[in-house]
Amino acid sequence: MLSSQLPDIAEASSSERVYVALGNSIEKAVSLLNWVFESLGTRQICLLHVHRPSPLIPTLLGKLPASQANAEVVSAFRREENERTKKLFDYYLIICRRAKVEATIVTIESDQVHKGIVELVNRHGVRKLVMGTVKENCMKVKKSSCKENYAAKHAPLFCEIWFINKGKCIWTREASENSNLLQGSFSSTISSCASGCTSTEMRVSSGSDPKVEEESSYSHIEEVSLEAEALGNEAFEELLKCKTLELEAMEAFSKVKIYESALVHEVKLRKEAEDALNNTIQDQEKLLKEKDEVARKLERTMRNVALLDIRAQEANHRCEEASGELKLIQTSILSLRQEEQRIRRQKMEAVHWLERWRSPGQAGTANCNGFLGITEELPELAEFSLSDLQTATCNFSESFKLGQGGCGQVYKGEMLGRTVAIKRLHPNNMQGQSEFQKEVQVLGKLQHPHLVTLLGACPEAWSLVYEYLPNGSLQDRLFQKNNIAPLTWKIRTRIIAEISSALCFLHSSKPEKIVHGDLKPQNILLNSELSCKICEFGICRLVTEDSLYQPSFHWSTIPKGSFPYTDPEFQRIGVLTPKSDIYAFGVIILQLLTGKPPAGLVGEVRRTRKLTSILDPSAEWPMIVARRLVDLALQFCELSSRGRPDLTPTLVRELEHLHVSEERPVPSFFLCPILQEIMHDPQVAADGFTYEGEALRGWLANGRETSPMTNLRLDHLHLTPNHALRLAIQDWLCKY
Template sequence: MWNQRGNNNGNAIGNVERRAEIVAVAIDKDKSSQYALKWGVDHLLSRGQNVTLIHVKQRPYSIPTPMGNHVALSDVNDGVAKAFKTQVDNQAKELFLPFRAFCTRKDIKCNEVILEDMDIAKAICDYVKVNLVETLVVGSPSKNTFMRFKSSDVSTNVSKGAPEFCSVYVISKGKISSVRSASIPVPNPPPRPLQNQIIPYHSSLDVQPIQNYGTRAERTPFAPRNLIEDTEIKSPFNRNKASNKSYGELSISDTDISFVSSGRPSTERMYPFDSQEMMGGAPPRLSCSSDTDNRSSFGSSFSASKSSDPNYMHGFSSGSESNTASWSSSQNLDEVEAEMRRLKQELKQTMEMYSTACKEALSAKQKAMELHRWKIEEQQKFEQAQLAEEAALAIAEKEKAKTKAAIEAAEASQRIAELEAQKRMNAEMKAHKEAEEKKKVLDTLAHSDIRYRKYSIEEIEAATDHFSESRKIGEGGYGPVYKCYLDHTPVAIKVLRPDAAQGRSQFQQEVEVLSCIRHPNMVLLLGACPEYGCLVYEYMANGSLEDCLFRRGNKPVIPWQVRFRIAAEIGTGLLFLHQTKPEPLVHRDLKPANILLDRNFVSKISDVGLARLVPPSVANSVTQYRMTSTAGTFCYIDPEYQQTGMLGIKSDIYSLGIMLLQIVTAKPPMGLTHHVERAIERGNFSEMLDPSVTDWPVEEALKFAKLSLKCAELRRKDRPDLKTIVLPELNRLSNLAEDNMSSSNNNSVMMLGGTSCSSTRESPIKSKLARFFKRIS
């Protein structure tokens, strides 16, 4: 990498004016941009330094319609086109939010630049050339079989087209994919103007001021809104008198979540960008800001430092003659360069005018040829008409019928033309109406407070065959659960039982929570019927984790790899609940029965009807929030919460520890921590593991069990933190399981491709996993 260095023996002025190295990172929506920025911050930058984030957006020429088509911007009115362009600009600006937050955490100042061009690589190269960027980091997508047959990507084109003074690093998955080092030093920037002097700069660039991001703004508190009015909930069973049936006590849990943004703090903007350093050709449209005030203040401080330093004054007086000569020659060189730039600009304008004149002349010639052709055609038609008229006069009687037929044909053609015009008008009106309806729908969605679909009791009854016993798949304290189809989608409907204790408050709590949060590891709430207390969830094909661990209903044995992955997914979903804004959410009833598994054994947390919002000031592990009554299942309730009523986010950590022990032992929760501790002390922990799994990695399972015992400590202050300790270890074990599964699959492929008879026998792990996934499919 080339750096412009000053002379150690002499010129103090050159040392002061030496420019700082410019590091830029090209970003886009893909994940490779995140890898590129992280690598650049870790290897090229230190705290307090600046990094320039470059994003190229392509100019929109059409607007998508609800019918899946595209309408050109020139065919719509100015208001719609302006609104669509504003939306595209906002999306481009929102792209910087995660990168800006990452730079803020790393104490790196970021300058955001938005370029507009159809050629992304050319736009980046032009910006690097104009702004003398010395180091450029570009993300590259991961290589695969398909990518080998594609043309060169953006990173390759940038590496080839970047100026020779710029070093280009191509990053793929956090590692260097290729490096193109600089071959020449950075050229000297044009001379800066003296203090309080303004040099006019003419450019074809469309420069827009963009603010720089530095300080945090205050968070807007999030207030949960009650989506269910405080009205009496009627029972659908009272509606039909003939459906009086008894209910069993089989427990089934359903839940869902909707998304709540964690709301990262926004930051104020300040982008230093020296527009006077721009030289050469006109790059694509970019957004930047100049910082002449900083240069003025920098020059003032530099003058003050020079006057106060006797060594500097002595050195300056001794070399004044040589400095005067070099300054004069430098000034003459600058004047020559300025004159060359002016002449180049005039030549460019002259060439543009010449090109425009040539285009206009060619267009006029084409129009003249078309007019001449039209005149000849009209003359031929006129001559033919004369001949036809003479022939008609000669045989008038014979041509009367033909004339009448021609008139009828002309009338038919006119009618067809009128119909086509009417159809075109109807199509335009329909398109205009669709655009207005789309705008109305978007406005309605923007101002709507309802975040779930409301179903009528008639739709619920029709889907469940009037709450038929054949549709029932379970029943709990809240009420029965039915499996049916709504909108051609398999769903599970939980119906409030009329005599359920605290049923109405639990229904409102579950709807309020699930309509505000959404996460891949939370069961999805599809809709509700508030009048009759019905909740509609997505259907989970493999039931609860408790049923699978104890193999109820002839469930298949879950391999240890899948169990480690399920544990990490539960920890991820629980951390999401604890990080809800503005108030953390405590589940209070975390157990295997409330962990549901879909057809691919992906785990999701359900049954948040007992969850409580804890004020942020009391959400940590030191202070708690006092509840008037405890809730949850006995063996999984936090002992301190059970005794004192003090609720905190670490109350769920205790329940998580008990459940993690059940995942590896498949044993009941009563006294499970005591039995596992005794087995570890005696050195026979392997006997506590689930015997249905024969290939346990005992060492990793022991670490898993010790972490679970720490989570199940009696005192809340002795339990580890979920985000910093528990979840990273669970993710490590999950990655270990995935690596084991992938290596087993690779070994099986090698054995099938080999010719040796001794290597054709499959490994036990591979055979077991194959049987498991074949059974669940």
């Protein structure tokens, strides 16, 4: 084989062709080629490459040694390696053609790159070689393992080698001066090898100088030592590789076992899944049969529902006819009543004018006395002088001032051996003078435990002397002015009963009914035992049966009631009646229940769905008591006075019993699970539980289709009235 290469060697020697050792790194190869093109200026080069086959073959079980892998897999991988190498050198040839340099390729396959390079140099008689090198520190650390150092030591001396790093020539191994002799020796060696001669004969033909022979022997021994050392290192590396491959093989075998066990488990799971699928199919068929049966039942039910709808429509039609007839009857009755009232008013007016016509002076005096409620039998009030009041109040000192109203100031003083409250009206206020006369004439003749007591008057100073109540007004106590303790539910209920008792007394007085006209928490005072008394009668009215039909009678004074407590009917038509006090009383009840300001309170309570959300938590209201008071207060606050109930003794007694009653335990099945309140419209849902109808409809209206109790999806959203439970709740409420 070597003899066949001799013409090539001779041709290479004569043409001074440059050989460039290239690897798989494109960046380094391009750098070497550019240096050759720029520095040597040659137009013919030979690309030299040592292909190192990979010792490990990638398989499905990981990388295995080539000896243990399948032969077809190894062959395919080798073809893939050769294809990559071919594509790489095609790219190198393209670079050379672009530089207008003729290039050929010489390759060899070897496990060690540095030995492959030296073998190619010897085989082709390379005289000029360009190869890459590493940094200097690498050569210092491990020179014997670097292919550059090996090539410098073992390449023939006639070969000039340039070592290039990053486009720069690091160093050059010059060719020996005896390069021609060595070249001839190299040629004779090849010829001798081709003809079967020994290496000893080659050395004899080269020359017989003993010194040269000694140096050659020494270099040969050194070369053999280096080769032995390199072979030892290679053997150690191969041993490590074998151990690594053994470990990888064991790991691969364990993976195979794991895969086999996983396959068995997967087969088991697949069988279980098939069984479950069969069971599911059977259940589905059963459900389909049940669905068909239910569909048939539903069809029968829908036919029955259609019949019931027809009957219901007939019943509704009859009900509408009956309602129309009832409305006609009610309209007729109302017309008769209005006619009767009109005739009665005309009769009373005729009698009134007849009496005035007969005796104008006597009739006017009697009417005035009856209107003002003055009688001769009642004792006269005590009269005080201005000096008495100045002494009691330190000349009306600001430190004794309790407050200021629309008609004057209120002072605290000491008179008659007790603490009193002195109300001083503005002297120039004609309305105040009227109120002064009114309160003197009315309060002086009224005696009730829950009306403030008038002790005397001072006409000189337009002042009234009342009893003093130390705990201030209900307004201050309700909104905890000065951080006072809140009122309990029992105290609040007792105050409601006391207010109702006082109003019932005023509204049932004879011969004229008395209307307070300015009922609000500021005008309800509390004594030391937190019992209430109503004050501020400056705008009260005396209302007779005749005056109810004479609106102009009520414009003698201007009411000063606060707007939230003012009767809407009075604001509309200007008629002040006992029902006006009842409206204000209803607003006060709602304030005691909720602890909130009066503005908009009636509407807020009407709109609320959950009573506990608006109750004052500091009072700890029992639900039975709170529910009854809310219902009563909303009746009192009806916009039309006809819808408001009268304060009867029976109603007053009921309120008096509320504040002394303890809360009774409510059966749990009477409470709505959502609101936790007694149900008034119990409805059964699809989950079998009973809820308050309004609460459950609100639950479903928000897009929820699950049970409030079980959180499971409801089969349907239809509600069924629970009449039995509703009757039981009504019986329980009536009983207690």
